[in-house]
Amino acid sequence: MLNVSQRSMPQKKSRKKLILKWLVGLCLAGVLGIISFILSVQWGFWEPLPSPQQLADIRQSEATEIYADGGELMGKYFIFDRQPVAYEELPQHLINALIATEDARFYEHNGVDNRSLMRVVFKSILMGDESAGGGSTISQQLIKNLYPRKNHGVFSMPVAKTREAILAKRMEDIYTKEEIITLYLNTVPFGDNTFGAESAAEKFFSKQAHELSLEESAVIVGMLKASNSYNPRLYPDRSKTRRNVVLAQMEKYGYLSHEETDIAQGRPLKLSYTPFNHDTGIAPYFRSSLQQKLEEWLEEYNQENNTELDLFTSGLKVETTINLEMQQMAEEAMGAHMKALQKDFEASYGARAPWLRSNEILQDALKKTPYYKKLQKKGLSSAQIQDSLNTKRQMELWDWDGTKVVKASTVDSVQHYLKFLNAGMLSVEPGSGAIRAWVGGINFKHFQYDHVMQAKRQVGSTFKPIVYAAALENGVGPCDYFSARPVTYANYDDWTPTNSGNIDSEKDYAVKAALANSINTVAVKVLEEAEIPNIIDLAHRMGIESVIPPVPSIALGSAELSVEELSKAYTAFLNNGRPSEPYFIKRIIDKSGKVLAEFEPEKAAEPVFSESTRQLMVEMMKEVVENGTATRLRWKYGLKNDIAGKTGTTQNNKDGWFVALTPRLVTVSWVGSDDHRIGFRTTAMGQGANSALPMYAIYQQKMNQQSDLYRYTAARFPPASTSVQNRLDCDEEKQPGFLQRIFVNEDKPQISKLKLDSAILADSKKIEPEKKEGLFKKIGNIFKRKKKNNE
Known part of the structure; x- marks a missing residue:
């Protein structure tokens, strides 16, 4: 008879077999489940996978780069700040840092590192050890960067990891290891909306990727673990610690000696941060206007060429005329002057502002x-x-x-x-029209209205040179004398212009002296001799397109013009009487290096005034600087350059202007409040010589200190012809004649009815500018004609 223990033995064996079968069955089911899951991902059940052809033809959005005239990068337009570089342009220590930190067996696996994967499974998932790392290879991370993960609920992570492993292996079959490294370092995010090593090098260290030092490369690679947490701009101490971890990893895997690691870890973290965004950085007002022009051009170009180029994603390169050094100096000069002027401006009003x-x-x-x-x-x-x-x-x-x-x-x-005063300043080469510096305001983030191209303000006495040039063309001589006495113009609402400063109304002044000292009463009398239609016609032929009202107050600058318009008009005084169209784009190039367009403005066919008038006007405006309203350029700022110019102040001290002419540069500066109702409290503060001129003076001082700007600063005006010099040979002022002193009541303004052709008054269109195509349209047409000729 069997005992209980003997009877239970077959039962235990049977139970063991059953459990074993269940375990085998579960394992097989698990394996089949895993295989089915992998196949479901591979077959696109969860989401379509990129095809091998799509992987072979990876296209990423690339920023459009803006270059200064000397080839310096000065800004970008982008959705994601990304600029690609070739493998040969990546420093070896950057590549070594990446491999040592992110994928030590990169050259040994085929896209998936099985050892790292098993470590992650057992240590991270089963044992909860977060120090085990993520287990993703560089190839897998690249797939993650190129094809972001999607939400699949509780299956999101398994689907993402499986998908990335499959695609990583496919990618390793298509690309070499070097190509994968290049793709990775061109697409990976580095913080501050920056993608790729080249953009990161430019933003954080103001250099190209190939110029990165060992420590800088380690900082950049350190950001890969957490681009925000290890951002050197936001968290420099944390970034330095992470940098040193990267350096230690490089030593661990034989890329650095212990001594090299010690030296590199001991160095301080030094940034040279250069943000590329719309609100900050160099020339933000210029870049904003440039963006508008480029978008207009791209719309037309895409229509004509059946292309889909995009300013923010197509990786264009735009070469501009801006001189980066001059631009920086102009912005610095504006800041230095406006900070001091703002303080005085607020103090002048006090509590009654x-x-x-x-x-x-x-x-x-x-x-x-x-x-x-x-x-x-x-x-x-x-x-x-x-x-x-x-x-x-x-x-x-x-x-x-x-x-x-x-x-x-x-x-x-x-x-x-x-309360803030604003400013605008533009420098243009008179011979070519190339814009070299553009300051559109005091702070683009808070004041985005551009005071170079958009704003139109009364120009004050800076319009007088146009009046005087028209008068010279109409037979008035620089040594003709006019009384400074006020005159009331009865048919213009009894308007009575007056003078500011120490002008003796009992004297007669030569035309040349009246301009130098900006005598208003004489300017209007000169306008009478020149005749308003002639003045308006000349202004339009000099490039001014705004409507100029047919009233005598235009002699004192009541017309509203932009800084850009006034700059163009003044180029005629230095360019043989021909105004130059200001332009700021030289070439547009696509990402493959193909030149899409080259720009150069049209040249004026004929001079707008005679050579003798041009020379006379330059000589007379030189007197403005030597003995007139702009003398502080000499005695206060010590400028010894050849400079001609004109100051301007508008009614109630609302606007201050200064136009500076040097042989190779026209610079116009303006200062005022954006609200026309707020002006300077006093003329002493608001006059152009005090409000606008110093901005130019500081700018010129800075230029004088740079030897590479010698062509601008050392240039000299050619001497005037003998006949012009003879015409200028006279006294600046004289006492009125005997009969005038006896019969004219000096205390009572003279009454005058300014003559103006009634037909012109009735039909103001006759003195409006001819409607012209915009600069960009004209340049586009030039390009079209060139293209046809080439065909």
């Missing part, structure tokens, strides 16, 4: 804010809106000392920014 009172100016500014419009759209009452506008909260406010976070209301913010 127009922006501090709840008046029409403030209310108008508040109504223009997006916040006010949003509240109004919600249907809030005026009282509710005002209450919200007065609610204080944390906000950033900018001034010339920097950006501060303060507790302020919308009203506080509007009042704060209303």
Whole structure:
């Protein structure tokens, strides 16, 4: 008879077999499940996989690069800041740092590192050890960068990892290891919306990738673990620690000796951060205008050539006329002058400043804010809106000392920014029209209105040279004398122009002296001799396209023009009487190196005035600097350059202007408030000689210190002809004649009725500028004609 233990033995064996069968079955089911899952990913059940052909033809969006005249990178247009480089342009220590840190067996596997994968499975997943790492190879990370992961619920990570492993192996069959490294370092994100090693090198170290040092390469590779957490701009200490980890990894895998690692780890972290965005960086106003022109050009080019080029993704290269060194100096000069002028401007008003009172100016500014419009759209009452506008909260406010976070209301913010004076400055080569420097305002982030191309302001006495040139062409001589006495123009609402400064109204002044000293009463009398239609016609032939009103006040600059328009007009005085069209784009090149377009402006066929008039005007404007309203260029700023020029101040000191002519450069500067109702408190502060001239003077001082700008700073005006010199040989002023002193009442203004052809007054279109194609359109047409000729 069997005992219990003997009877239970077959049962135990049977149970073991059953368990074993279940385990084998589970394993087989698991294996089949895994295989099925892998096949489901491979067959695109979860999402389509890129085909081998698509992998072989990887196209990534590339930023359009903007280059200065000397070839320096000065900005980009991008969605993702990415610029590709070839493998040969990548420094070896950058490649070594990448492999040592991210994929030590990169040259040994075929896209998936099985040892790393098993380590991750057992240590990370089963044992919960987060130090085991991610296990993804460079090839897998590249796939992740190229084809971002999608959400599949709880299956998201398994699907993503499987998909990346499959595609990584496919990629290794298509590309060499060097090509994979190149693709990876051209696409990987590095923080601050920067993609690729080249863009990262430019942004964080202001150099190209091939120029990176060992430590800089380690910083860049260190960001791969967490681009924000190890961003050297945001967290320099954390970035340095991570850099040293990368260097230690390089030593561990034999890329550095212990001594090299010690030296590199001991060096400080040094950045040279150069952001490429619309609000900051060099020449933001210029880049904004350039963007608009390029978008217009691309729209036309794509239509004509059946292409799909995009400014932000097609990797174009745009060569401009901007001189980077001059641009930097112009911006520095503007900042230095405007910071000091702003302080004086605010002090002059004190507590009675127009922006501090709840008046029409403030209310108008508040109504223009997006916040006010949003509240109004919600249907809030005026009282509710005002209450919200007065609610204080944390906000950033900018001034010339920097950006501060303060507790302020919308009203506080509007009042704060209303007080700022703004500025514009443009430098143009008169012979070619090439724009070398463009300052559109004081701070693009907070004041995006461009004061070079967009803004039109009354130009004051800077219009007088056009009046005087027309008068010379109409027979007036530089030594003709005019009384400085005020005249009332009865048929123009009894308008009576007056003079500022120490002008003796009892004297007669030569035309040349009247211009040098900006005598208003004489300027209007010269206008009478030149005749208004002739002046307006000359202004338009000099390149001014804005409508100029047929009124005598244009002699004092009542016409509203842009800085760019005035610059163009003045080029005629230095370019043999021919105005040069200002332009700023030289070439547009696609990412393959093909030149899509070359630009050069049309040249004026005929001079707009005679050579003798041109020489006389230059000599007379030189006197403005030597003995007239711009003498502070000499005695205050010590400038010894050959300079001619003209100051300008508008009514109630709203605008200050200065135009500087040197033999190879025309520079126009303007200063004023964006709100036309806010002017300088005094003429002494607001006159162009004080408000606008110093900006140019500082700029010229900076240029004089640079030997490579010698062609601009050392240039000399050619001597005037003997006949021109003879015509200028006279006294600047004289006492009126005996009969005039007896019969003219000096205390009473003279009454005059300025003659103007009634037909011209009736039909103002006769003195409006001829409608012309814009500069960009004209340049585009030039390119078209060149293309046809080549065909």
